[in-house]
Amino acid sequence: MKDVKFAITDIETTGNGIKGNRITEICVIVVQNGKVIDEYSSLVNPSQAIPLYIESLTGINDEMLCNAPQFSEIADEVDRITQDCVFVAHNVNFDYNIVRAEFASLDRDFKRKRLCTVRLTKKLIPGLFSYSLGNICTSINIPHLDRHRAKGDCDATVTLFHRCLSLDPEFEVINQLLNQKTAASYLPPNFKSSDFEKLPTSTGVYFFKDKDGRPIYIGKAKNIKSRIKSHFQERSNRKYKLMQETYSIDYELTGNELLALLRESELILKYFPKFNKAQKKVSRPYTLTSYHNQKGIEQFALHKNKIAPVSWMKFYTREEAIKFMEFLCEEFELCPKYCGLQAGVKVCNHYKIKNCSGVCQHEISIDEYNARVAKAVDYIAKYDDSCLVLENGRTKEEKSFIYLNKGKYAGYGYIGPSDDFNHPEEFKNFLTPSKTSSYADRIVSRYLNTKKNLSKIALNKENEEESIENEIWFG
Incomplete structure (x- = not known):
């Protein structure tokens, strides 16, 4: 040597x-x-x-x-x-x-x-x-x-x-x-390699901090350690400047990606880190409305940037809206023509929906069809209910919940198997309240519209006194 x-x-x-x-x-x-x-x-x-x-x-x-x-x-x-x-x-x-x-x-x-x-x-x-x-x-x-x-x-x-x-x-x-054969060879000059080795491989939010301990960049990741390593290896002017000003990295485990997204959005709005791109104003959503057409059929429609007297649901991209309407058509045997999926046709001929009830061909009565629409509306209404969305916790023994107050993100919490949680209202003992925002609205909307096998507990008055069996959480 x-x-x-x-x-x-x-x-x-x-x-x-x-x-x-x-x-x-x-x-x-x-x-x-x-x-x-x-x-x-x-x-x-x-x-x-x-x-x-x-x-x-x-x-x-x-x-x-x-x-x-x-x-x-x-x-x-x-x-x-x-x-x-x-x-x-x-x-x-x-x-x-x-x-x-x-x-x-x-x-x-x-x-x-x-x-x-x-x-x-x-x-x-x-x-x-x-x-x-x-x-x-x-x-x-x-x-x-x-x-x-x-x-x-x-x-x-x-x-x-x-x-x-x-x-x-x-x-x-x-x-x-x-x-060195690890990410240590790419570490910022002011960051200790021993601190990098201590980073978790779990899901959560991470913070790049300056010499005074102020967050200068906030991100989320399924694997915090792997994501931070990728930051070190990026070659761009912005990342170079970030690395020069990073003296420490902190993190917050969330246990699941939904809560990581919500916490990332909330923390960026709280600290406005200098290296985070400014969160763009969320575009006005697509609004799902319904009305009775000249035939008396209750018809769904999607509007953007319009105020409607009846508003059932909001979507932040047209793709999300179309996907959800296709689901409603299949689930409740509705007609694509009257669900905003086809226009300018006398009889529906959708590429995907094959189980139309036949109202467009007068095969069922308008009253019968409108009854199906009513069931679909009841289904939609549950999205605005107050509820707890259940997700994975930070450990195998723990569960997390995301509190939606009338469909809006309002906080989160964690429950362990030994915690006393027998009634829905007891969640408030474990709740960390949070402020909602248009970003949080969008995150929750996408989650609810795309998540299969959604696990949640309703907080309606009818079941406020119903007990929650432990297997709901830990079974």
Whole structure:
């Protein structure tokens, strides 16, 4: 291991994150056995204008770069000097991915083992206030001249690397970091690999937090650990910035995807995390109405953006509405023509519904057909009932419930087999109240319209006093 060559690298860029970012300056210093054996540095013409804030930070401007070589002209030299080396940088994923992208733009591959001096310093010099290059150099008295220029930053990183080598003479820590085969090699620079290993593989909501513990991104997942790993491996400007600002990750187990979706929506509206895309305003729903046509047949219709005197149900996409109406037709032997599924036909001829009652062909009376519609309306009405939707809990022994108050999400809770829960109204002892929203409405609507074998307990007055046998929950 002592004969390994380390290509310590620093780049300056146009400042566009990762994708679309171009190199404006590069410095590579090769270290072997504790000594510098090779060095290369150059300005680079990025073929694009330098933003003013980058010029203010680095001092590199368009005039300095107009006669500098393009990356295509120095690619062979960068390839040569880093060949058979470990690619080392402070926050290595940034430098490495941009250098690799420059080679990819030339249809060339660039693969090197990577070593991050941020992670290395955290292992060998724990407890520093900050692990940015400038703050580390100040904390442990490393000269750092010409900051935010490739040569100045690279010289400081070389000194820092030599300091780390003195603290790791047997290369135990370096070997550990080089041979990581897990998501730890993709971890954000400020995030501990031990914390990643503790993440659960269960369903729930997770929080990326900044150094002050504030949520900066909230998501939901069936497998929290796997989903977070995928965040680490994504290559985008937005994800790169998120990783740089992440200092810790927290989570909340829910036991099921419905509650995870509801909690994610609720928490985003509560904290407005900076890296979550703003929740778009939910479009006005499709409304299911009914009326008596000129023949006296009670007919269903779907309207969008209209106020109707009778409103039975709402859907947030036309596909959901059509699917539900097809179900009603099959379940109650209704006519597709009078359910908003066909128009401009005298006799229904639906591609899917084959059990029409025949009202469109005068095979049954209007009164008999309207009686079937009435049963369908009774079925629809149950969606606006107050109820508890039963779902899996956070453990095998536990069950969760989602409380719908007149069809609107109003909270959730968890019940264990030893909890005293014998009457419907006792759910309030376990309830965590929640605020509803248009997002929650949509989530609940989709769940109710698509979930097969729905398990729930009605909270109507007729059965308020009915006891709940334990097998409902745990059988």
